[in-house]
Amino acid sequence: MSQFSACKPMTRTEMAARVARDIPEGWYVNLGIGAPLQIADHVPTEREVIFHSENGVLGMGPAPTPDAINRWLINAGKQYVTLRTGGSYMHHTDSFALIRGGHLDLCVLGAFQVAENGDIANWAISDNDTAPAVGGAMDLATGARQLWVLMEHTTKSGDSRLVRRCTYPLTALGAVKRVYTNLAVLDVTAEGFAVRDMVPGLTLDSLQKLTDAPLRMATPNERGDQCRAL
Amino acid sequence: MINKIVPSMAEAMAAIPDGAVVLLGGFGSIGQPNALIEGLIEQGAKDLTIVSNNAGTGRTGLARLLELGRVRKIICSYPRSAGSVVFEEVYRAGKIELEIVPQGTMSERMRAAGAGIAAFYTATAVGTKLAAGKEEREIGGRRYLLEQALEGDVALIEAWEADRWGNLTYRSSARNFNPVMATAAKLTIAQAQHIVELGALDPEKIATPGIYVNRVLHVPYGEPTVT
Numbered sequence: 152m153s154q155f156s157a158c159k160p161m162t163r164t165e166m167a168a169r170v171a172r173d174i175p176e177g178w179y180v181n182l183g184i185g186a187p188l189q190i191a192d193h194v195p196t197e198r199e200v201i202f203h204s205e206n207g208v209l210g211m212g213p214a215p216t217p218d219a220i221n222r223w224l225i226n227a228g229k230q231y232v233t234l235r236t237g238g239s240y241m242h243h244t245d246s247f248a249l250i251r252g253g254h255l256d257l258c259v260l261g262a263f264q265v266a267e268n269g270d271i272a273n274w275a276i277s278d279n280d281t282a283p284a285v286g287g288a289m290d291l292a293t294g295a296r297q298l299w300v301l302m303e304h305t306t307k308s309g310d311s312r313l314v315r316r317c318t319y320p321l322t323a324l325g326a327v328k329r330v331y332t333n334l335a336v337l338d339v340t341a342e343g344f345a346v347r348d349m350v351p352g353l354t355l356d357s358l359q360k361l362t363d364a365p366l367r368m369a370t371p372n373e374r375g376d377q378c379r380a381l
Numbered sequence: 382m383i384n385k386i387v388p389s390m391a392e393a394m395a396a397i398p399d400g401a402v403v404l405l406g407g408f409g410s411i412g413q414p415n416a417l418i419e420g421l422i423e424q425g426a427k428d429l430t431i432v433s434n435n436a437g438t439g440r441t442g443l444a445r446l447l448e449l450g451r452v453r454k455i456i457c458s459y460p461r462s463a464g465s466v467v468f469e470e471v472y473r474a475g476k477i478e479l480e481i482v483p484q485g486t487m488s489e490r491m492r493a494a495g496a497g498i499a500a501f502y503t504a505t506a507v508g509t510k511l512a513a514g515k516e517e518r519e520i521g522g523r524r525y526l527l528e529q530a531l532e533g534d535v536a537l538i539e540a541w542e543a544d545r546w547g548n549l550t551y552r553s554s555a556r557n558f559n560p561v562m563a564t565a566a567k568l569t570i571a572q573a574q575h576i577v578e579l580g581a582l583d584p585e586k587i588a589t590p591g592i593y594v595n596r597v598l599h600v601p602y603g604e605p606t607v608t
Contacts, residue, residue: 241556
């Protein structure tokens with residue numbers, strides 16, 4: 152991590168909290184399995200954000216205490232969860248109709264790669280992957296009104312996950328609107344990745360050195376566009 | 382008098398033929414008709430095509446059916462998960478055909494089958510390798526794939542309560558694929574935790590009306606475990 156000597160990359164928890172900060176009250180949100188599920192823990196209960204789980208739960212709440220587990224209530228990651236007051240159940244086809252029909256304000260997924268044109272690869276690591284598992288990723292990436300990605304900026308070996316073109320099998324074309332990494336928050340624009348935010352101490356130049364795709368700073372206008380664009 | 386409640390597993394499993402397409406409810410182990418899967422293992426039908434979100438875990442249930450070489454093909458969205466050891470063995474050994482389908486496309490293909498719709502266009506999977514061999518069409522400036530209805534010969538599902546007409550309720554997220562699979566098969570067999578008198582179910586809460594259900598077996602097994 153010598154490249155980061157001037158700055159401190161965010162931890163998984165800090166990344167989840169950073170995404171949570173940007174989710175306004177009233178949004179219906181699906182969180183992908185893995186790291187994105189943590190985002191829910193960072194949205195204060197008084198801010199009414201309604202979480203959907205693909206297996207037919209709308210209004211998903213946090214994990215239950217050990218003495219209050221409903222054994223029939225799990226999330227997409229097959230962990231026990233709770234139902235908030237006002238929550239509801241639906242069957243799978245309705246759950247995915249809700250996804251495909253564009254009723255979710257936001258989906259946040261993990262990914263292996265995001266391309267500067269918004270392509271996402273998050274379900275298989277090669278074309279020869281034995282028995283890949285897509286689950287609901289393609290439906291969510293294509294169907295939600297907007298897709299954000301939460302992922303490390305680079306692979307463990309230092310390869311950029313923000314790329315010009317994805318080399319891993321695609322999940323959806325041109326779907327990603329924003330990427331949250333452990334180093335920066337970037338919008339996907341018609342002119343490629345625009346950096347909205349970086350961890351303290353990081354410069355655009357040093358971020359670019361870690362990134363395959365070309366980067367530019369978002370204009371003040373673009374940064375302010377967040378809510379108007381929705 | 383209509384009575385869809387069958388007294389034994391043997392009657393529940395009667396006449397499931399070799400080569401059948403079998404829809405299996407459940408998301409992971411929740412809402413999964415474990416007793417009926419054991420019944421199918423016992424019953425002996427082979428050369429099956431299984432439609433299930435997952436491909437089984439451990440060495441029991443669906444995993445056991447795979448291990449016994451009774452499944453020719455599996456259609457699912459998420460075959461690989463912690464504990465899916467048997468699936469990975471038979472898949473690597475080339476003993477099973479796998480069709481990966483995005484989860485929502487899989488459930489919608491069954492909805493279409495149950496609703497008399499031959500095929501439908503969806504934007505899901507456009508431009509990905511799961512689009513291979515599928516007709517693509519642009520409608521209103523957006524690209525879509527043509528997906529075919531997916532009909533079952535048999536559906537094995539799990540319900541919470543059932544009455545003798547086959548009306549069903551479900552419990553929390555155990556509802557999942559069960560209602561749509563009930564509509565999409567020629568023969569729908571439900572296991573239910575509770576059998577109640579006709580009229581005892583609140584009509585407002587019946588999630589699967591009995592028209593979709595052929596047989597009900599009472600299986601009061603208690604609480605599920607996540608696997």
